[in-house]
Amino acid sequence: MTLGPEIDGGRLLARLDAFAAIGATPAGGVNRPALGAEDRAARALLAGLGAARGFSVFQDAAANLFLRRAGADNDRPPFLIGSHLDSQPTGGRFDGALGTLAALEVLETLEDHGIVTAGPVELVAWTNEEGSRFSPGAFGSQVYAAGAFPSGWQDTVDGNGIRLADELAATFAALPEAVERPLGRPVTGYIELHIEQGPLLEREGALIGVVEGIQxxxxxxxxxxxxxxxxxxxxxxxxxxxxxxxxxxxxxxxxxxxxxxxxxxxxxxxxxxxxxxxxxxxxxxxxxxxxxxxxxxxxxxxxxxxxxxxxxxxxxxxxxxxxxxxxxxAPARFDERLVGIVEGVARRRGFPSRRMFSGAFHDALFMARLGPAAMIFVPCRGGLSHNEAEFVEPHQVIAGAQVLCDAVLEAMPVVETRQMP
Amino acid sequence: MTLGPEIDGGRLLARLDAFAAIGATPAGGVNRPALGAEDRAARALLAGLGAARGFSVFQDAAANLFLRRAGADNDRPPFLIGSHLDSQPTGGRFDGALGTLAALEVLETLEDHGIVTAGPVELVAWTNEEGSRFSPGAFGSQVYAAGAFPSGWQDTVDGNGIRLADELAATFAALPEAVERPLGRPVTGYIELHIEQGPLLEREGALIGVVEGIQxxxxxxxxxxxxxxxxxxxxxxxxxxxxxxxxxxxxxxxxxxxxxxxxxxxxxxxxxxxxxxxxxxxxxxxxxxxxxxxxxxxxxxxxxxxxxxxxxxxxxxxxxxxxxxxxxxAPARFDERLVGIVEGVARRRGFPSRRMFSGAFHDALFMARLGPAAMIFVPCRGGLSHNEAEFVEPHQVIAGAQVLCDAVLEAMPVVETRQMP
Missing domain, CATH: 3.30.70.360 (Alpha-Beta Plaits)
Structure with a gap:
């Protein structure tokens, strides 16, 4: 039994701190409304970090942001990992950011180790997952999975009458280096790491939730x-x-x-x-x-x-x-092969895990309509989320990201490991 | 077994029609807010009808309106009968008006028959029973029974900011012929005829509710x-x-x-x-x-x-x-002697009756604190009240007023019957 490369836990925790500073609230949470100034700042930081490592930066018409790390066969559909960067008005530091920054950590870990995957691996940060600024939530992944905007969605306004279409345009303008790409491109698979937002893992002392689907x-x-x-x-x-x-x-x-x-x-x-x-x-x-x-x-x-x-x-x-x-x-039932991969890598790492369903919506709900999808949960203290007091222990953060990395490498196999200079 | 004088049912029904025309609503109900123009018009009509029969007209500081028919011994506290003339905004023709006009019918019947009662019998129309214009309801009887205005009550305003004190003054000004009298004068007793505002009498085929008290x-x-x-x-x-x-x-x-x-x-x-x-x-x-x-x-x-x-x-x-x-x-329990009188006269008239408690407030609740009190209920169709469709059959109206008349004459006995000219 060989284990994959170790992620850099310290780097990931530092990244979480850096992003938590964007839209930080006095009570220790974040307020990063979708497509607002803080969300754009977080997107710019993410794009910059990716570009610095040589990853290509893309945006689609829904302003979903992608960092692409090429593989051996780049005609192969990418394996997607990620989550979202927007937050509730008095949101926590981990909801969305954890999955997005763990995905960056995975790309960087692959880069650090000179790993060539069979096909490309891409980070995605979905637009307006929370739905607290523009309705409906999971906007970006819904549009992506559907391959088109349903009529009228672009005219959606927020509570101050600001149009979603205008905020999308401003978001594109703020990140001119991102290359436009079409909606709804096929994927090899999608895995999202997220906090549980419920109490089960903590109560049972489990470190990893192997998510079988979404209610x-x-x-x-x-x-x-x-x-x-x-x-x-x-x-x-x-x-x-x-x-x-x-x-x-x-x-x-x-x-x-x-x-x-x-x-x-x-x-x-x-x-x-x-x-x-x-x-x-x-x-x-x-x-x-x-x-x-x-x-x-x-x-x-x-x-x-x-x-x-x-x-x-x-x-x-x-x-x-x-x-x-x-x-x-409708409920989403995740791809049994990907779910099994998540469960297997958690077991190999010795992380106590349990299979479970997600009670909350996630972008993975819509991605499961497009291709194989799965999710990884880590505990959050007291099950608390959508709350400035939201908290995940550092070792739980690192365990979740490690499982994500291991799972990606099992789903999108390594074809070569280059000697790093 | 001798029965007392028969009331004039036709006259009473005509009076109910005349008062229902004051503040009449298109749907057949009445809108006569306490102390407003329509209420003042109804008061003026009542006072005029009483004065025309030689009854003295009084008002106290709460604008409770009294018509006094003298008896043999006029130092004796009066026996009070009556109810109220104000209505809910979309009220019915009988709530309050029935008891008030039945009391007028009793005074006129005594007058018609040259009956001299042991002491005076008085009609009272209490101010602002409904409470829908000025809070609290049963304002007039509460003030009367307490003998004084609680501090601040006079500054009460209605939904349009109009002061209760100003409307009281306007009501006094509109009826200058009424002699002012003090609050809280002692009474020999009080009986109020009212519609049931509930379904029991109708369902059981009873004509008279012998009210033992108020919940x-x-x-x-x-x-x-x-x-x-x-x-x-x-x-x-x-x-x-x-x-x-x-x-x-x-x-x-x-x-x-x-x-x-x-x-x-x-x-x-x-x-x-x-x-x-x-x-x-x-x-x-x-x-x-x-x-x-x-x-x-x-x-x-x-x-x-x-x-x-x-x-x-x-x-x-x-x-x-x-x-x-x-x-x-607190519940009010009516005077057992008066309750027994009501029950007895209904029985002598052959009217099916039942003892019951009132579920709604009435002015009698407060009068029971001052002296012996009782109530007589008559059915209302479907138990409906505070509604323009409120309806009492003519024979029920007449039966209720007859019981009131008989009860008054048993509580305030006849000492002489003068030959009418």
Whole structure:
């Protein structure tokens, strides 16, 4: 059993510090809105670091930024690794930056060791993954995987009315050395290192999450119509209380769906009732259900279960029910060969790992539609993310990047190792 | 068994029509905000009708309007009957007006029959019962029963910034013939006829509600604090979901409190959650509980039960609970002698009746603090009130007024019947 080249952990940690300084917040986080000045500064730094090592710099029409390290056969589609550089308004230092800078570390490690891979290996920094400035999130990878902008997306504006198209243009202008390339080029594969953004790895003492896929997500909007009536004069038998029915529905769903299936997620994050007076029985309640599961069939089954259960409870309370589907993102199941590679290299390094699904969206969700994809998770303290206190231990950072490097070299084999001067 | 004089049902129905024309809405209801132009017009009409029959017209400092019909011994405190003339913005023709005009009908019936009562009988139209223009409602009867304005009440403004004190002054100016009288004069008793504003009488085919008292009302504000977390990445075991806990609390309370006690009322009319995003587990939920019962002890017990149950459920969901009491109005129990009189006269008239508690506030709640009080309910169609479609059948109107007349004559006995000229 031979292990691949060791990455330079100190260099990677220093890079993380350097990028965390761009848009740094007083509380130790970062604020790097997609395509804004700080994001452009981070892109420029990344492009400069790549160019200094001889990597080619490209941008596509969505401002996805690529650093290309050539291989033996450069007609072969590249193996992509990376993540994103934009952040939430009060985001952490690791979300996105870790995967992007670990990818740079991989390219530099290959360079350091004079490794010639069978085909090119490319770093990608996707545009507007967070979606907190421009909606939708994972904009760059969606456009890349689709191969085109859906009509109208370029006219998207941020909260200040600034057009996405204008910010894309400004981003291109700020990096004139990047060569334009088309959207949707084929890839040999894609691996993204990311923080877990959840508590499982930390709790179980695992260092590496071998991500098998990304949960599907379906958003339902449930409306329960009852009858407005006086809180004092209306006896139980005459009530058609929309809030009582909604509470019964939510309580039952919470008591059944997740306890019955550890892979299921059900969240009621919004609830609005009307008319909303202390002494008036609510006539209408609308609430959201965020339903997630690694299996699309299971999401279908859960949606049907939610609908039937809610209809039964609403009817028994004399209320009418309607359920609308507001969003539906199919689960992604990652390429079993790439997943196996990640699992194998973690094992060879002696890193405790576990297979898992991602509960959050990532650019890999869309890249899995284009070609083989996989993800590597590392723990984050307390499962905390989208938070300035987001933290990953240095040894966890280094372990994640090492697994990424090893996995790339297994997926895109070494054909030659040149003697370095 | 002798029955008292018959009221003039046709006259009463005509009066209801005449008053419904003041502030009439296109949909058949009335809009007569307290102390506004329409309310003043209704007061002027009432005062004129009373003066035309020789009744003395008084107003106190809260603009409560009185029509006094003298009795044999006029040092004796008056027996008061009445209700209010103000309405909700889209109110019905009967809420308040029925009790006020039935009281006028009683005075006129006594006059028609040359009846001399032992002491004076007075009609009262209380100021701002609804509370929809100036807060709080039942303003006039509260001030009357307390004998004084609480400090600051006169500076109350309506939704347009118009001061209550200014509208009181304008109301006095519009009725200069009314003699000023002090607040809080003693009374022999008070009986108020009102529509039920609930469905019980109609459902049971009863014509007369013999009201034993008014439920106590306590308003609680429950806050459940959990932990904001990602809807996708957070497994059940790591959730401290404030909305799941709130739903469980509300569902349990709805399933236990009212089913266990037909006299209890529990309503969750307001609920606010934070942060309120579809894909974020709520960190905080605040909701109201409107708790009512005829027994103050039972309200205490229910509040304790609610608190214990909510604390247990919140704790089992990893959440923290706080409960604040926002309002507390003690139940009123009406005078058993007056209640018995109402029940007896209804029986003698052959009107099906039932004893009941009022779920809504009425001026009688405050008058019960000053002296013996009781109420008479008549059905309203579908239990509907505070609604332009509010409706009482003519025979129900007449029955209610007849019971009021009979009850007054039993509470304030006839000492002489003069031959009418």
């Amino acid at each position: 599907g997500t379906r958003w339902l909007e449930v409306t329960i119509e009852g009858q407005v009536a006086h809180a004092g004069t209306t006896p139980l038998a005459d009530r058609r209380d929309a809030m009582a029915a909604a509470a019964a529905v939510i309580a039952r769903l919470q008591a059944t769906v997740m306890p019955a299936d550890a892979d299921a997620r059900l969240t009621v994050g919004r609830l609005i009732l009307a008319p909303g007076a202390v002494n008036v029985i609510p006539g209408e309640v609308t609430f959201s259900i965020d339903l997630r599961h690694p299996s699309g069939d299971e999401i279908d089954r859960l949606e049907a279960e939610v609908g039937a259960l809610a209809a039964e409870i609403a009817a028994s309370g004399g209320c009418r029910l309607s359920v609308r589907r507001n969003m539906d993102v | 106590g009302t306590r308003w609680l504000e429950v806050t459940i604090e959990g932990q904001v977390a990602h809807a996708g990445t957070t497994p059940l075991a790591d959730r401290r979901d404030a909305m799941a806990a709130a739903a469980a609390v509300i569902a349990r309370l709805q399933a236990t409190v009212m089913p266990a006690d037909a006299d209890a009322r529990l309503t969750v009319g307001r609920l606010i959650l934070a942060p309120g995003a579809v894909n974020v587990i709520p960190g905080e939920v605040t909701f109201s509980i409107d708790l009512r019962h005829p027994s103050g002890d039972e309200i205490d017990r229910l509040e304790a039960e609610v608190g214990a149950l909510a604390a247990e459920i919140a704790a089992s969901g990893g959440c923290r609970l706080s409960v604040r009491r926002n309002m507390d109005v």
